[in-house]
Amino acid sequence: MFDLFGTLVPSFSAEAYEPCLVAMADDLAVPLASFRRVWNGQLWQDRVLGRFADAQESIARACEALGARPGEDAVERALERRLEYERSLLRPFDDVLPTFAWLRGQGLRIGLISNCAMELLPLWEETEIAQGLDAAVLSAAVHLAKPDPRIYELACSRLEVAPSGCLYVGDGSDDELPGARAVGMQAVLIAARRDLAGRRRQPDVNWDGTRIERLTDLKRLLA
């Protein structure tokens, strides 16, 4: 069972995201600093838990919080910028698809649990990663987020495996590793991978369990 951002694809980088935020604020005619605060801060949890009807509504609500009412066209333009950024994030690291192929060759099933904003939902099915998985649970679609035990249990039921039969692999954000362990999975920390700005940044994690440097280390671990 894999995490997505920072594990299979690059993690969020404030630096790489900045041009997107600037363009969105410009499209929406709202001040950049306040838009950043509302979009990345105040509304973040609601976006990850999918509390809006769709990504358009999440943008409209951010503007509303700033006293602005952009037209539909402006919202669509801003959303398109956000989707373009999201697409740039969704390219798997080099070791992902070969590792999936190896796991499948071992007769193992592959699942994913991601804490993600609503903008991932319209793009997800077209990604190479989605096509390589047996089951995926996206927080914004199921209104649950790691480390809530229910999101791990849901992923297990979709994969038709018991938590004790799962190995969870993630870079450690959102307390995902203790969360996985708490439901009975074995959990493994993957060392920091490159973000879109080319930097390696490990989320702030305190992990005393198994650690791997790259996904291909799973071969050794599972042997």
Ligand SMILES: [Mg+2]
């Ligand atoms: Mg992650």
